[in-house]
Amino acid sequence: MAVVWLDDVRAADLGTVGGKAASLGELTAAGLPVPPGFVVTAETYRAFIEDAGIDEELFEAVDVDHEDSAALKEAHERAHELIVETPVPEEVREEILAAYEEIGEDAFVAVRSSATAEDLPDASFAGQQETYLNVQADDLVERVKECWASLFSQRAIYYRNRKDFPHEEVDIAVVVQEMVAAEKSGVMFTSHPSTGEPRIIIEAAWGLGEAVVSGTVSPDNYVVDRGTKAVETATVADKKVMMEKDEETGETVEREVEEDRRNARVLSDEEISELVELGERVEEHYGEPQDVEWAVYEGDIYMLQSRPITTISESGTNPESETVEAAGDGGAEVASAGNGASGDGANGASGDGDVLVQGLGASPGIASGEARIVTKLDHLDQVGDGDIIVTEMTMPDMVPAMKRAAGIVTDEGGMTSHAAIVSRELGVPAVVGTGSGTRELDDDQPITIDGDKGTVREGVVESEDVQREPIEEARPKTPVKPMTATEVKVNVSIPEAAERAAATGADGVGLLRMEHMILSTGKTPAKYISDNGERAYVDQLVEGMRTAAEEFYPRPVRIRTLDAPTDEFRQLDGGDDEPKEHNPMLGYRGIRRSLDNPEVFKHELEAFRRMFEMGYDNVEIMFPLVNDAEDVYRAKNLMREAGIDPDKRSWGVMIETPASALGVEEMAGAGIDFVSFGTNDLTQYTLAVDRNNENVADRFDELHPSVLKLIGDTIETCRELGVKTSICGQAGSKPKMVQFLAEKGVSSISANIDAVRDVQHEVKRVEQRLILDSVR
Ligand code: PEP
Ligand code: MG
Numbered sequence: 220m221a222v223v224w225l226d227d228v229r230a231a232d233l234g235t236v237g238g239k240a241a242s243l244g245e246l247t248a249a250g251l252p253v254p255p256g257f258v259v260t261a262e263t264y265r266a267f268i269e270d271a272g273i274d275e276e277l278f279e280a281v282d283v284d285h286e287d288s289a290a291l292k293e294a295h296e297r298a299h300e301l302i303v304e305t306p307v308p309e310e311v312r313e314e315i316l317a318a319y320e321e322i323g324e325d326a327f328v329a330v331r332s333s334a335t336a337e338d339l340p341d342a343s344f345a346g347q348q349e350t351y352l353n354v355q356a357d358d359l360v361e362r363v364k365e366c367w368a369s370l371f372s373q374r375a376i377y378y379r380n381r382k383d384f385p386h387e388e389v390d391i392a393v394v395v396q397e398m399v400a401a402e403k404s405g406v407m408f409t410s411h412p413s414t415g416e417p418r419i420i421i422e423a424a425w426g427l428g429e430a431v432v433s434g435t436v437s438p439d440n441y442v443v444d445r446g447t448k449a450v451e452t453a454t455v456a457d458k459k460v461m462m463e464k465d466e467e468t469g470e471t472v473e474r475e476v477e478e479d480r481r482n483a484r485v486l487s488d489e490e491i492s493e494l495v496e497l498g499e500r501v502e503e504h505y506g507e508p509q510d511v512e513w514a515v516y517e518g519d520i521y522m523l524q525s526r527p528i529t530t531i532s533e534s535g536t537n538p539e540s541e542t543v544e545a546a547g548d549g550g551a552e553v554a555s556a557g558n559g560a561s562g563d564g565a566n567g568a569s570g571d572g573d574v575l576v577q578g579l580g581a582s583p584g585i586a587s588g589e590a591r592i593v594t595k596l597d598h599l600d601q602v603g604d605g606d607i608i609v610t611e612m613t614m615p616d617m618v619p620a621m622k623r624a625a626g627i628v629t630d631e632g633g634m635t636s637h638a639a640i641v642s643r644e645l646g647v648p649a650v651v652g653t654g655s656g657t658r659e660l661d662d663d664q665p666i667t668i669d670g671d672k673g674t675v676r677e678g679v680v681e682s683e684d685v686q687r688e689p690i691e692e693a694r695p696k697t698p699v700k701p702m703t704a705t706e707v708k709v710n711v712s713i714p715e716a717a718e719r720a721a722a723t724g725a726d727g728v729g730l731l732r733m734e735h736m737i738l739s740t741g742k743t744p745a746k747y748i749s750d751n752g753e754r755a756y757v758d759q760l761v762e763g764m765r766t767a768a769e770e771f772y773p774r775p776v777r778i779r780t781l782d783a784p785t786d787e788f789r790q791l792d793g794g795d796d797e798p799k800e801h802n803p804m805l806g807y808r809g810i811r812r813s814l815d816n817p818e819v820f821k822h823e824l825e826a827f828r829r830m831f832e833m834g835y836d837n838v839e840i841m842f843p844l845v846n847d848a849e850d851v852y853r854a855k856n857l858m859r860e861a862g863i864d865p866d867k868r869s870w871g872v873m874i875e876t877p878a879s880a881l882g883v884e885e886m887a888g889a890g891i892d893f894v895s896f897g898t899n900d901l902t903q904y905t906l907a908v909d910r911n912n913e914n915v916a917d918r919f920d921e922l923h924p925s926v927l928k929l930i931g932d933t934i935e936t937c938r939e940l941g942v943k944t945s946i947c948g949q950a951g952s953k954p955k956m957v958q959f960l961a962e963k964g965v966s967s968i969s970a971n972i973d974a975v976r977d978v979q980h981e982v983k984r985v986e987q988r989l990i991l992d993s994v995r
Contacts (some may be wrong), residue, residue, distance in 0.1 A: 729969020746793025
């Protein structure tokens, strides 16, 4: 038998039908309303490749060096070709089509991959195989084959090779199920997804559920108390778009929602109680909280999928009590040392010795160790595990040494200098802008730094609390993730931090800086290209981009093209050729440099093109330091020249200069999808305060009324124009800024890794207050 009906499938059939189908079979058996369907079993796929004799060739074709993108592409193309061009045996084809006829003549069906090893390696594997909607008899068998072939997408091959997961051990089943032409649909958590409390959370939007699952639309959110069955909150979102079947082509298309339904409530109280009842039955059946996809068609509710919720914390901590109560303190950033660098125990103990030098607390936490004065890059080898780097200014390729170090002290730099940003991301305590650290501290001197207070004291604190977790392993200490309508994303500067960033549960990456993908080579782009060739340069970029895009898939990852000032590049090999600038902050950087030197810029765009080609459709392109519409149109043209269709990809710009804030309407005309406030630069350019200059650090105020006015007005204009807004400057981690932005209706906030959890809670608080205000 090539196929088996969902009615006959149980959880025990996982190996034959894959996780998705096994779950649908269970739901069907439990008497829940599941659209009828059947499964083309994993054995059918296996027999297909073995009987046709293509199996060995297939596995050989994909046994390649996964870091070699050309080889990866070739492997994918060969595997795809082998599967798609090999005919399906006639009896299998007939069996599939006969089962289809039983669902209904001319029925529209969904064809979904259900890999049998799907939930083995890890969750991100699940999203890698294809799904086709609104399929009919004509192309059904071809679509099944496409699902089989999707086992060998570039992403999937890369992923399995990297994890040493044998390709031979993954099989794939395909679910063919009647389409529900959903009028409304969404997801339901049968218990609170973070705390496990007996609350049902429902998200709902118009049309097909793909819009909700993919994050294309902000859904309505309903919270129901399972004890009283009362709807505690109903937050109605502005649902601009919906997905539905195009009546002519049968394809799934995105449409604008009619004006009168955009802000209308999707679910009635009756529908909610019906969903709640179904939700309770599903949870009871599985004996644990479930994450359910559902749809409503002609008044009936259908269950489309159910999975256990994996995000509930064991501790059952109350989310609100975990939040750092910093809401009233506009200056302090929201987070405490998120990855364990600080600790109450260490705080008291560090107060012993004299303060040797004082600077700005740029990355929180206490660290003790021997001072290691680094004045030249070749001194970096001398930085041992647990030392404290003392340097004039962090240098571009210090990152490996920064990972070994217990802490960092710099002479120069402000809170938003790249030294501060990178230290925070690595979770290493830092004091920047001491003015004289390299002169006043001695090599080997035992010191203790406090990254909150900005002090460097004599002596070492012996405490377990000062132990830092390795960057790849550190996880947020507050496990509870609240659900918010405003998305909360995370900033990533160093690709190695991506895994830790993803573990925060952030809704995506709001800013991934390309700089480090180049700085880490120790060479300027021009030097790298002249030594290693153009191809190697693009590979280098692709590798960094992929680390983050893979880690977050399918959550969006916004990657910014190069923005390194000449003084950062000067320290690299090849840096002598950098122009000497009186004021690099106002100089040759960002999009102005890229437009001036398209020969280098085009390689960055080529790296994006390759990412899209590999299937990373979660990648978004962002241009830094634009000033006006002309900058945007020119960048857009180069994007097109590089083979990227701006209409098909999500792209946007940073708002970092007053000119760009004031000219946002004209820039929107170029077709941008989003803007993101780079408040580090926007503040420096609005207030004329150099962000790297410790002498004026007390004047650097991202909450200055003029900065806020530029931001507030820009959000308002963008809302009218349908352009999404975000923030990715350091101020996005400050409670006052979070409050301001959430109230103004910003679409997303991107925070530092260690601040994500607290920003989520802060956003939640503001949203709840806005809801309460509106009903009072
Ligand atoms: C900013 O300016 O706020 C920003 C995020 O960019 P960068 O810090 O890289 O200049
Ligand atoms: Mg900037």
